[in-house]
Amino acid sequence: MSLLKLSDIHKSYFLGKQESKILNGINLEFNSGEFVSILGESGGGKSTLMNIIGGLDRNFEGTVSLNGELLDHRKEKQLDNYRRGTIGYIYQSYNLITHLTVLENVLVSLEMTELSRAQKIKRAKELLNQVGLEDQVKKHPNQLSGGQKQRVAIARALASDPDIILADEPTGALDSVNTQEVLEILNKIAKDGKLVIAVTHSQAVADHGTRIIRLVDGKVKDDEHLKAPFDTQDNHKRIPSHPLPASSSYVSAFRHLVYNIKQNSLIILGTAIGIFAVLLFSGLGNGINSYISNQINSLVNPKTITVMANPSGKKLNNTQAQREMQQFSQNPTSFFISQSQINKIKKISGASYIQPGYQLGAYALSYSSKNTSSSGIQSYTKSYTSNSLSKGSWPSGNEIVISKNQAITLSGSSKKYDSMIGKSINVTINWLSQNNTPVQIKTSLRVSGISDTSTRVANQITVLSYSKMRSLLLAAGARSEPNFIIVNSKDLNNVDNVANQIRNQKIDSNYAFSVVTVGDILKTVNNYVSLASTVLSAIAGISLIVSALMIIVTMYMSVAERTKEIGILRALGERRKDIRRLFTAESLMIGLFSAFLGLILAWLFSIVLNNFVYDLIKFDIVQINLSNVIFAILISLFISLLAALLPARKASRLNPIDALSAD
Numbered sequence: 170m171s172l173l174k175l176s177d178i179h180k181s182y183f184l185g186k187q188e189s190k191i192l193n194g195i196n197l198e199f200n201s202g203e204f205v206s207i208l209g210e211s212g213g214g215k216s217t218l219m220n221i222i223g224g225l226d227r228n229f230e231g232t233v234s235l236n237g238e239l240l241d242h243r244k245e246k247q248l249d250n251y252r253r254g255t256i257g258y259i260y261q262s263y264n265l266i267t268h269l270t271v272l273e274n275v276l277v278s279l280e281m282t283e284l285s286r287a288q289k290i291k292r293a294k295e296l297l298n299q300v301g302l303e304d305q306v307k308k309h310p311n312q313l314s315g316g317q318k319q320r321v322a323i324a325r326a327l328a329s330d331p332d333i334i335l336a337d338e339p340t341g342a343l344d345s346v347n348t349q350e351v352l353e354i355l356n357k358i359a360k361d362g363k364l365v366i367a368v369t370h371s372q373a374v375a376d377h378g379t380r381i382i383r384l385v386d387g388k389v390k391d392d393e394h395l396k397a398p399f400d401t402q403d404n405h406k407r408i409p410s411h412p413l414p415a416s417s418s419y420v421s422a423f424r425h426l427v428y429n430i431k432q433n434s435l436i437i438l439g440t441a442i443g444i445f446a447v448l449l450f451s452g453l454g455n456g457i458n459s460y461i462s463n464q465i466n467s468l469v470n471p472k473t474i475t476v477m478a479n480p481s482g483k484k485l486n487n488t489q490a491q492r493e494m495q496q497f498s499q500n501p502t503s504f505f506i507s508q509s510q511i512n513k514i515k516k517i518s519g520a521s522y523i524q525p526g527y528q529l530g531a532y533a534l535s536y537s538s539k540n541t542s543s544s545g546i547q548s549y550t551k552s553y554t555s556n557s558l559s560k561g562s563w564p565s566g567n568e569i570v571i572s573k574n575q576a577i578t579l580s581g582s583s584k585k586y587d588s589m590i591g592k593s594i595n596v597t598i599n600w601l602s603q604n605n606t607p608v609q610i611k612t613s614l615r616v617s618g619i620s621d622t623s624t625r626v627a628n629q630i631t632v633l634s635y636s637k638m639r640s641l642l643l644a645a646g647a648r649s650e651p652n653f654i655i656v657n658s659k660d661l662n663n664v665d666n667v668a669n670q671i672r673n674q675k676i677d678s679n680y681a682f683s684v685v686t687v688g689d690i691l692k693t694v695n696n697y698v699s700l701a702s703t704v705l706s707a708i709a710g711i712s713l714i715v716s717a718l719m720i721i722v723t724m725y726m727s728v729a730e731r732t733k734e735i736g737i738l739r740a741l742g743e744r745r746k747d748i749r750r751l752f753t754a755e756s757l758m759i760g761l762f763s764a765f766l767g768l769i770l771a772w773l774f775s776i777v778l779n780n781f782v783y784d785l786i787k788f789d790i791v792q793i794n795l796s797n798v799i800f801a802i803l804i805s806l807f808i809s810l811l812a813a814l815l816p817a818r819k820a821s822r823l824n825p826i827d828a829l830s831a832d
């Protein structure tokens with residue numbers, strides 16, 4: 170049984186509808202140990218026949234059998250295996266991969282064998298040694314002479330230990346000395362038991378082999394056996410081959426990335442700046458949100474719930490409730506809270522205490538001919554934390570707490586404003602009489618403390634005790650119903666539940682209360698901040714679209730530049746999938762490096778910005794968290810993957826013969 174058998178091979182090319190027949194029924198058998206030369210006129214179909222034998226061309230009639238088994242050219246996987254394990258190709262134009270070293274070029278083929286890494290390197294070096302290139306292994310192809318390049322190509326063809334070596338005009342570009350040497354090597358390969366089929370124009374070259382086949386008009390005109398084939402004792406152990414492992418694709422993608430570093434680093438930088446901006450804006454959003462939470466929580470006890478009457482009677486959500494409460498100053502009479510309403514709230518479970526409160530209208534403070542006025546004087550409730558008091562103590566009896574600004578005005582000194590503590594000041598408050606007409610309450614109170622409004626969350630905190638306020642209102646004949654209630658949830662995690670219970674209370678089928686928690690206030694503020702940071706991140710994200718376009722363009726250019734390489738890799742037995750993975754991997758690496766560079770930039774910038782701002786507000790304003798980091802990496806990988814999709818698909822679909830003939 171012959172090693173290789175071609176039966177009735179026909180092949181035509183079509184230019185439009187016009188058929189030109191190239192091969193017209195070729196029947197040939199080849200055996201191991203033969204060095205066969207195929208001679209024929211230029212354009213006679215020699216390379217076409219080699220491509221059919223080499224498993225690169227699937228579009229022909231007739232059959233090819235290997236060791237008696239028919240090759241099914243419709244099965245791409247079978248052909249990939251065939252090229253990988255059985256065929257070694259040597260071309261007239263060498264077809265080496267320019268960005269790889271001599272050693273790496275030989276290793277490309279060995280990547281698809283089951284040898285260990287060390288064995289692969291050992292074998293590649295041995296083969297290069299055999300072709301006399303042991304001291305050239307680190308060079309790139311452009312640093313070699315023609316003869317040297319052809320010897321690298323021979324070493325590569327032999328690397329995976331194939332049964333058949335196809336050489337398409339292997340000496341066509343060589344001088345006579347190199348031709349002689351290459352012929353010796355091919356002769357030795359046949360002697361070692363392989364089948365060598367070489368296409369040539371030269372009778373002298375053909376005379377070197379064991380057999381000459383002449384093609385004329387697409388047929389075998391002559392099949393001349395010059396000598397007997399070399400003896401083949403096929404007792405040596407073949408090197409098993411397997412498809413290219415993913416890790417090899419990643420390594421070659423990385424090599425190409427580094428080879429093209431100038432162009433790639435610009436793209437990486439461009440993408441990294443986009444990632445940096447997205448990270449910075451998200452981190453800034455986090456920082457501002459937690460700064461605000463921090464400030465509000467330090468001034469107002471987060472367990473407290475503020476309850477007011479709900480003149481609308483409708484069920485109000487958080488935002489509506491806050492809006493409704495702002496109507497208070499325009500229409501204070503509809504906000505008085507009755508005893509029956511207080512009783513309703515007392516029934517709520519999960520509340521540790523409830524405390525009625527007053528918020529009255531405009532008021533004036535005066536001390537030794539200095540005056541200041543504002544609106545919204547309040548009764549003290551437990552919703553204030555000790556942080557909102559900068560000096561002194563909260564009021565009891567005949568006492569009042571005034572704000573720092575008020576203390577500065579009344580004392581006339583911005584430094585010694587705390588001298589106001591202990592001083593009696595005159596207080597005039599405007600409120601409503603029993604008939605809802607204006608009434609003035611005048612009294613004199615001792616300053617017990619100064620509130621801190623430096624954070625500007627609350628403008629003025631001017632408070633006196635609830636009982637004092639109530640007795641002043643009663644004495645002046647003014648309306649004395651409270652107009653808000655503070656409810657304290659026993660448990661911080663239960664605040665929303667308690668708030669909801671109150672929100673759902675009905676009196677005469679109207680929802681009786683509007684309710685706001687500290688969490689609600691935070692939610693509203695945080696929503697705005699998050700919205701702003703998302704919008705800013707999205708704007709920054711636009712630059713990522715530009716990056717994606719840059720990657721797409723680069724990848725398309727890369728496919729165009731590497732068309733020949735794609736052909737070589739396919740001829741060596743790489744699958745379409747391997748080619749797709751090669752390009753996708755390179756793009757993913759660009760994405761990954763961009764993400765890391767973007768992260769480093771964002772990290773450095775946030776350190777600088779935080780240091781700078783910390784002096785002003787004692788808070789880290791940029792807070793990039795783990796989910797921001799993960800998001801940045803994922804978005805970067807996603808963009809690069811998306812950008813690689815089309816170019817990688819194009820690369821994998823290239824016809825290997827067309828790709829090989831690319832300039």
Ligand SMILES: Nc1ncnc2c1ncn2[C@@H]1O[C@H](COP(=O)(O)OP(=O)(O)OP(=O)(O)O)[C@@H](O)[C@H]1O
Pocket residue numbers: 182183191209210211212213214215216217218
């Ligand atoms: N893709 C193609 N489309 C159309 N015609 C083609 C194609 N490839 C090759 N041909 C034609 O097929 C014929 C055989 O080409 P082939 O390359 O096999 O010849 P060859 O014997 O190797 O020639 P040479 O000795 O000059 O290399 C030529 O006439 C060529 O123009």
